[in-house]
Amino acid sequence: MKIHFYLRFHTSFGEQLQITGNLKSLGAAMGQPLPMNYLNDEFWQVSIDVDPAEEPVCRYQYQLVSADGTVVSEWENDRVIQLQDGAVEELQVVDTWNHSGEFENAFYTAPFRELLPVARGSKKLKIPKNHSHIFRVKAPLLSKNEVVCMAGSIPALGEWDEDKTVLLQPDGNWWAAVLDLPKEGFPLSYKYGVYDTHKKTFREFESGANRSLFGDALHHKHTIVHDGFVHLPNNTFKGAGVAIPVFSLRSKKSFGVGEFTDIELLVDWARSVDMQLIQLLPINDTTATHTWTDSYPYAAISAFALHPIYVNLEKVAGKRHTALIKSLKKKQKQLNELAEVDYEEVMKFKLAVLKEIYMADKEEWLKDKEYAEFFQQNRHWLVPYAAFCFLRDKHETSDFTQWKQHSVYDAAAIEKFVSPRLKHHDQLRFHYYIQFQLHKQLKAAASYAHKRGIVLKGDIPIGIYRYSCDAWMAPQLYYMDRQAGAPPDGFAVKGQNWGFPTYNWQKMEEDGYLWWKQRFSQMKEYFDAFRIDHILGFFRIWSIPWKAVEGIMGHFVPAIPVHVNEFYERGIWYDYNRYTRPYITEKILFETFSEHAQYVRDTFFETTGFGQFNFHETFSTQRKIEAWFAKQEASEANAIICQGLYDLHANVILFEEEGSKGLQFHFRFGMENTSSYQALEAATKKGLYDLYVNYFYHRQDDSWKEEALRKLPALKASTEMLICGEDLGMVPHCVPDVMKQLGILSLEIQRMPKNPAQEFFHPDDAPYLSVVTPSTHDMSTIRGWWEEDRDKTQRFFNNELGQWGEAPEYCEAWINKAIVIQHLYSPAMWSIFQLQDLLGMDDQLRRKEHIDERINIPSVAKHYWRYRMHMTLEELAKEKTFNHDLREYIRAGGRA
Incomplete structure (x- = not known):
């Protein structure tokens, strides 16, 4: 049999198309x-035998x-042809490229299988012996009792008569029509439409021009047409959701912190107000120091x-071990009444009780078939994790480089280390036990949500902890001498x-990003969608x-550095030491340290002559300064001096590219604000600034795009979860285009417009494939933001809310409500709110002080994450007026 593949696709010069598949002749x-x-x-065409x-x-x-060699796969992964032996001599396949950015593709991801009637896994299509053509098309946006139909220019397609349309049948993800078309009808024109099977009436044709098909129906030759999507208006789905960390949940039965079992109460509330999604922060184990950090x-x-803090002790104990937790009722009540999470106290009590239950339960637990299955499926990470936890506690540090035993991971050695014959095996098995209990509780919560039509959205951090099990097991996958972060x-x-x-x-690419795929696979156990924290890190990372x-x-890494020749070519005065070393003068020392200037100069610096100074070798890096001050008495003066010395280390114009022998450089971000730059003469400053702008805003874009397209398509193809990207910060020009190409939802925040010419972003301008929200866990809530900048608030009040006169000093409930409603009316697929912002709409329910609503302050490196709801979920469920009003707002915004 010969198969002729024809793909409708318009290419640009230098682009090439290729086909891949399971057949030997397809490579x-x-x-x-x-x-x-x-x-x-x-x-484009190719034929195979x-x-x-x-x-x-x-x-x-x-x-x-593409012309640069980047390979981009279409979204489609369900093109399947059944080849009939001897029945057909030639098969003609006419296909339409499925662009990943088509919004319809989102409806074939996990969240929508239950929420929308996407045609999936239906009866196998019956193909009659006598046929010439099979037409297949996708239509995920149909409503109940709707099917796809087609009409066209020939009698077999009703000659455009709406009463004689051909009804298509479900065929997996597709709708299909099997037809025997005479050769006299070609070329033919046709269109798909929607037919109501309940009313037995034609409803509408798809939009756009007529489709056409050239060719004929020859004997022993069949044609299969894959026509992409039916062109229907996107007026079917807009969803609303709530975002809250699990630790912030509060219920009557929890133990001073939100627990996986509390998710069920949140599901009930979300469903009662017609929400469809719950978004959580990362829930992985962070136990590195056994402290609040x-x-x-x-x-x-x-x-x-998963993090042990989220386990519900009562569920673990069950009826058999209730006696072990009865004595905790007083402590539970005490912790539950706290305004915030007492992380250390909760962990101390939970781990102690878990050990008691484990010792009482271990013989029966080991016989559990569900546990045996869980262990085998998760062995690849569970066993090393348990060993890591044991060694962390034994050596009193998670910094494995300091361990006297197993500081370098060896799989064979760890396999022996976890042997049941060794004395410490019970301690290792305790970690298996906890993870199994957490798995069961989260799995139950996820199942509960799914049965009630609620999507669970997780969060994948961009980084891993430096002293983590992942870094211990595979340090080759990371640059351990660098630190990830974000520019100012x-x-x-x-x-x-x-x-x-x-x-x-590069190392991760060698095994096809196996670690990432395993991570997605495990996450899919519980979540339908996820947020990629700092998706910009897949384009480039801020490396320190x-x-x-x-x-x-x-x-940024990767980044095309500035070559020394570029200074000469642009006529810029160049001095290696002047640009790459901290610029420190008598004047700068006095301005920075005032009354401490003499002490600082004598202690930390050496003179180079001409009124300039260098750091002593003992203090030649910020890390050395940090170590020195860690041994000094804590005082306000020392804190001021330490920060001043950090600032002077940052008073440079260029960072040398490692290994470039003084030939290549990266600009320090915000160079134009340094006193080093300000001290230069005008012509040099202008030349440097022009090159700086070129470096940060022009030359990197193509390489960053290539970088993302090497990673993201492969990772996206490995999961059916809906992917949302947190694309905030200094966003390169290529990011929106790549995310749109791949169908990854963007994050749109009113106070952080992506267009630098705008002061605010209006939710009405959001693209469909996006999430709109007024605030995230890294920001102040609506109420908090309102009081941060009076002038900005006034402009927002007049220009964005359309109000006259002076803005209220405080964010009154009606203002909070107006902002929420703006987001509900947005065209974005999802409108998601922090719970605090929703409660802020009600004068009686909102917290007294907005400062107590904030979850994180990014500028504080050692921030204590401890925010809790100020009311229980049970109490929230009883707030009939608030819940009724919120439900009506959601419905009015078309999100119910």
Whole structure:
């Protein structure tokens, strides 16, 4: 049999199309896609020979190779052809490229299988013996009792008579029509439409021009047409959701912190107000120090293990061990009444009780078939994680480089270390036990949500903790001598240093991003959608050398550096030492340290002559300064001096590219604000600034786009979850285009417009494939923001809310409500709100002080994450007036 593939696709010069699939003739045997041939402006084509007796099923997909060699696959992964042995001599396949950015593709992701009637997994299409053509098309936006129909220019298609349309049948993800068309009717024109099977009436044709098909119906030759999507208006789905960390939930039965079991109460409330989604922060184990600093949810010691703090003790104990938790009722009540989470106290009591239950339960638990299955499915991370936790506690540090035993991970050695014959095996198995209990409770909560039509959306941090099980197991996947962070912005003027090692993407690519795919697979156990924290890190990461403390000392990686020749070519005065070393003068020392200037000069610096100074070698990096001050007495003066010395280390214009031998450089972000730059003469300053703008805003875009397109398509293709990207901060020009190409939802925030010419972003301007929200966990709530900048608030009040006169000093409930309603009316697919912003609409329900509503302050490196709801979920469920009003707002915005 010969198969002729025709793909409708208009390419630009230098682009190439190829096809890949399971057949040997499609390159499966060699692992190489088959190149296609340019036919004309409308089609690319390739023909293959195949023996149906050997290969009865053809699965295939198209790929675009750009001029720079980047390969982008189409979204489609369900093109399947059943090859009938001997029945057909030639098969003609006419396909439409499925662009990943088509909004309809979102409706084939996990969240929509239950929420919308997407045609999936239906009866197998019956194909009669006598036919010439099979038409397939997708239509995920149909309502109940609606099916796809088609009409066209020939009698077999009703000659455009709406009463004689051909009804299509479900065929997996497709709708299909099997027809026997005479050759006299070609070329034919046709259109798809919608038919109401309940009323038995034609409803509407799709929009756009007529479709056409050239060719004929020859004997022993069949044609299959994949026509993409029916062109229907997108007026079917807009959803609303609530965002809250699990630890912030409060219920009558929890133990001083939100627990997985509390999610069910949140589901009930969300459903009662017609919401469809609950968004959570990361829920992985962060237990590195056994102190409150572990409250930071983005520093997990395992990308797979769940946090023990979220376990419900009563569920673990069951009826058999209720006696073990009865004595805790007083402590439970005490912790539950606290305004905020007492992280250390909760963890201390929970772990102690878990150990008691484990010791009483371990013999029965080991016989549990569900546990055996869980263990086998998760062994690849569970066993090393348990060993890591044991060694962390034994050595009293998660910094595995300081361990006397197993500081370097060896899989064979760890396999022996976890042997049941060894004395410490019970302690290892305790961690298996906790993870199994957490898995069961979260799985139950997810199942509860799904049965009630509620989507659960998780959160994948961009980084891993430096002293984590992941870094211990595979340090080669990370650059351990670097730190990830973010450049300075309005929220953190010194930049952010998250302390995470950066990814070695080249190494990760070698096994097809296996670690990431395993991570997605495990997440799919519980979630239908997820937010990629700092998706910009897939384009480039802000990388800070280990010797630095502040984020301002970093630069983007990858980045095309400035070559020394560029200074000469642009006529810019160049001096290596002047640009790359901290610029320190008598005047700067006095301005920075005032009355401490003499002491600072004598202690930390050496003179170079001409009134300038260098740091002593003992203090030649920020990290050395940090270590020195850690041994000094804590005082206000020392804090001021330490920060001043950090600032002087950052008073540079260029950072040298490692290994470039003084030939290549990266500009320090915000160079124009340094006293080093300000001290230069005007012509040099202008030349440097022009080159700086070129470096940050022009030259990197293409390389960053290539970088993202090497990683994101492969990762996106590995999961059916709906992917949302947190694309905030200094966003390169290429980011929106890549996210749109891949169908990844963007994040749109009113106070953080992506257009630098705008002061505010209006929710009405959001693209459909996006999430709109007035605030995130890293920001102040609506109420808090209202009081941060009086002038900005006034402009927002007049221009965005359309109000006259002077803005209220405080964010009154009606203002909060107006902002929420703006977001509900947005065209975005999802409108998601922090619970605090929803409660802010009600004078009686909102918290007294808005400062107590904030979850995180990014500029505070050691922030204590401890926010809790100020009312229980049970109490919230009883607020009939508030819940009724919120439900009506959601319905009015078309989100019910």
